[in-house]
Amino acid sequence: MDKFDCIIIGAGPAGVSAALTIARKGLTVTVFERGEYPGSKNLFGGVLYSTVLNKLIPEFYNEAPVERHITKRRYSILSKNSEMAVEFDFEDFNHPPFNNSFTVLRAKFDRWFAQKAEEAGAVIFTETVVDDFIYDNGKVAGVRARREGGDVYADVVICAEGANSLLTERAGLKKKPLPHQMITAVKEVVSLPKEVIEDRFNLSNNEGMALEFFGEAVKGMIGSGFIYTNKDSLSVGVGCPISVMKEKNMKPNDLLESFKSHPVVKKLLRGGKTEEISAKMIPELGYGNLPRLTADGLLIVGDAGGFVNPSLYREGTNMAMYSGMMAAETILEAKEKGDFSERGLQGYVKKLEDSFVMEDLERYGDVPEKLSEMPQLFKEYPEAILKLAKGYFTVSDLSKEDMHRQAWNRFKDKVSMWKFLLDMYKARKAVL
Amino acid sequence: MKIIVCVKEVPDTAIALKIKGDSPEIETENIPWVINPYDEYAMEEALRLKEKFGGDITVITFGQKRAENILRNCIALGADRVLRINDESIKNRDGLVTSKILAKVIKDIGYDIILCGKESVDYGYAQTGQMIAEFLQISCVLAIKKLDVSPLNKEAICHREIEGGLEVVKCNLPAVFTAQKGLNTPRYASLSGIMKAKKTKIETLEPDAWGFKPKIRITNLSYPPKRQEGKIIKGTLPDTAEELVKNLKEARLI
Numbered sequence: 001m002d003k004f005d006c007i008i009i010g011a012g013p014a015g016v017s018a019a020l021t022i023a024r025k026g027l028t029v030t031v032f033e034r035g036e037y038p039g040s041k042n043l044f045g046g047v048l049y050s051t052v053l054n055k056l057i058p059e060f061y062n063e064a065p066v067e068r069h070i071t072k073r074r075y076s077i078l079s080k081n082s083e084m085a086v087e088f089d090f091e092d093f094n095h096p097p098f099n100n101s102f103t104v105l106r107a108k109f110d111r112w113f114a115q116k117a118e119e120a121g122a123v124i125f126t127e128t129v130v131d132d133f134i135y136d137n138g139k140v141a142g143v144r145a146r147r148e149g150g151d152v153y154a155d156v157v158i159c160a161e162g163a164n165s166l167l168t169e170r171a172g173l174k175k176k177p178l179p180h181q182m183i184t185a186v187k188e189v190v191s192l193p194k195e196v197i198e199d200r201f202n203l204s205n206n207e208g209m210a211l212e213f214f215g216e217a218v219k220g221m222i223g224s225g226f227i228y229t230n231k232d233s234l235s236v237g238v239g240c241p242i243s244v245m246k247e248k249n250m251k252p253n254d255l256l257e258s259f260k261s262h263p264v265v266k267k268l269l270r271g272g273k274t275e276e277i278s279a280k281m282i283p284e285l286g287y288g289n290l291p292r293l294t295a296d297g298l299l300i301v302g303d304a305g306g307f308v309n310p311s312l313y314r315e316g317t318n319m320a321m322y323s324g325m326m327a328a329e330t331i332l333e334a335k336e337k338g339d340f341s342e343r344g345l346q347g348y349v350k351k352l353e354d355s356f357v358m359e360d361l362e363r364y365g366d367v368p369e370k371l372s373e374m375p376q377l378f379k380e381y382p383e384a385i386l387k388l389a390k391g392y393f394t395v396s397d398l399s400k401e402d403m404h405r406q407a408w409n410r411f412k413d414k415v416s417m418w419k420f421l422l423d424m425y426k427a428r429k430a431v432l
Numbered sequence: 433m434k435i436i437v438c439v440k441e442v443p444d445t446a447i448a449l450k451i452k453g454d455s456p457e458i459e460t461e462n463i464p465w466v467i468n469p470y471d472e473y474a475m476e477e478a479l480r481l482k483e484k485f486g487g488d489i490t491v492i493t494f495g496q497k498r499a500e501n502i503l504r505n506c507i508a509l510g511a512d513r514v515l516r517i518n519d520e521s522i523k524n525r526d527g528l529v530t531s532k533i534l535a536k537v538i539k540d541i542g543y544d545i546i547l548c549g550k551e552s553v554d555y556g557y558a559q560t561g562q563m564i565a566e567f568l569q570i571s572c573v574l575a576i577k578k579l580d581v582s583p584l585n586k587e588a589i590c591h592r593e594i595e596g597g598l599e600v601v602k603c604n605l606p607a608v609f610t611a612q613k614g615l616n617t618p619r620y621a622s623l624s625g626i627m628k629a630k631k632t633k634i635e636t637l638e639p640d641a642w643g644f645k646p647k648i649r650i651t652n653l654s655y656p657p658k659r660q661e662g663k664i665i666k667g668t669l670p671d672t673a674e675e676l677v678k679n680l681k682e683a684r685l686i
Binding site: 036037040108123125127128145147148149150152275 | 448462464620621622623624625626627630
């Protein structure tokens with residue numbers, strides 16, 4: 001086969017953003033995707049932030065298969081039988097660009113996005129696994145795809161292989177991640193009629209809601225459960241660090257089952273039918289452990305690069321798209337200079353450092369570690385707080401003052417007030 | 433040797449199909465479509481025949497624009513020509529209409545060997561291959577697991593699996609063969625093949641003036657009955673064993 005200007009491994013948001021940007025400039029670009037079609041193997045929780053996508057394809061929401069735009073957010077802490085929640089509802093997010101947050105089903109969305117890149121001239125090979133890079137004098141010169149005639153050459157390769165980044169590791173750019181640096185998440189898509197979803201979550205047409213649950217939602221472990229509303233289904237899942245799951249000897253599926261059977265969650269899912277179940281690893285490497293992002297003839301983008309914001313913002317796809325776009329722009333510059341060496345591709349790292357990507361990764365880079373130092377946030381505190389609230393609300397013939405005093409005394413038995421306030425301060429700083 | 437392969441696109445069997453409201457149709461929006469798996473064996477056998485004896489392979493489908501995808505797959509694998517007979521103007525089609533139309537087109541192209549899947553995994557009527565043979569007045573062997581062709585003698589020997597044994601069948605060419613699972617292991621397309629397929633424009637035929645009428649139609653579609661919930665027998669041995677036997681007897685399972 002002819003040589004290409006650029007080869008991209010992986011047709012996820014990062015790879016396709018790069019392909020689209022490069023193809024639009026008339027360079028030849030080919031994408032290798034192991035799935036049956038782009039999106040068939042791609043997963044995330046369910047909410048897409050779209051500031052970058054809206055730059056790549058202005059007003060994409062008029063044509064892309066998005067489910068709902070998020071106008072409501074709800075954060076709640078669960079104990080065994082109780083819930084404390086705070087809910088936000090923003091009418092203003094009902095207008096374009098819809099606060100750039102949409103629920104999305106990736107099988108549909110990624111396919112559409114990849115089609116945009118194909119229309120721009122990118123060539124996508126599906127059901128094609130890339131086994132290795134091909135080197136020429138130490139420079140990446142192409143890839144070895146698992147097909148007859150599978151050696152394909154290019155000036156530069158973008159590796160958008162995702163969280164399970166075996167090629168990046170083999171190229172020596174990344175250490176094998178440790179169990180506490182990887183979140184394992186499982187989710188189900190649960191179908192419900194559109195009207196039921198809108199009634200149950202109090203939504204108007206196309207409005208959507210993102211619900212996050214902590215505490216007993218994941219058995220008091222670090223991590224959370226979530227429900228996101230799609231058009232006529234819910235994305236329901238849980239995610240926790242692999243290290244914690246292992247320590248508690250918890251299987252992801254059992255954890256999801258336990259979340260779904262919590263009385264509060266059960267009510268939200270009733271009548272729903274599980275359509276599919278899937279699992280994904282989310283890299284939360286920490287700012288200090290990001291891989292080397294460039295080598296001679298090679299750029300790393302998306303999950304393979306560890307671009308995930310581990311805070312409450314849960315941003316991954318948007319960063320992936322930005323990294324893909326910046327990789328593409330770097331390649332366009334390198335093409336002009338004719339220099340695809342690591343030095344010639346350094347603009348990529350600079351572009352990321354000057355953007356929200358590296359700023360946020362630095363700001364939130366140590367969230368997982370900080371939180372793992374405060375397991376009480378997820379177990380003791382939720383229980384104590386809900387017990388306190390219950391003390392306040394339980395009707396009895398005690399005087400209100402006695403009621404309050406008893407409730408506080410019980411709280412203080414369990415929790416040191418100073419430590420509690422300090423932990424709350426630290427937690428807020430860590431996750432928001 | 434002129435080889436014809438008939439292929440059909442079918443919904444991916446990995447997904448659960450839904451019935452469209454009260455209609456006797458399935459929901460076809462947003463579901464993945466693939467080449468009928470039995471047709472893949474037919475295509476692979478065609479490629480092997482061509483490698484052995486030379487000739488050319490024409491792949492035909494009777495379907496809508498979306499079905500061009502499976503034709504592209506066939507080009508990537510090594511088909512010389514692909515042809516889509518557009519079915520968008522055909523309101524009702526059954527196996528008879530499909531076979532008549534395919535036979536008409538095949539007749540115009542010319543043929544030595546015609547390969548089909550033994551059935552499609554969507555509706556599974558298993559009619560098309562044999563009806564094509566009938567309309568062309570040629571031999572037909574169904575559900576073959578092995579094919580040995582002798583172009584010189586214009587004959588073929590096939591193996592068929594039958595209940596409890598193997599049947600060896602000899603027939604004259606030209607003939608229609610329908611492929612059973614196990615006939616071969618389909619290959620993967622080469623990268624250059626896929627590249628070529630992406631650039632190929634698909635030939636389309638419009639059949640609307642031919643006026644073939646279906647003889648059967650689907651009047652209703654329904655889901656299979658729901659599996660009954662399991663029953664848990666509580667208690668301790670030996671009472672539970674006795675209860676189990678009683679239940680099995682009641683259900684006429686023992």
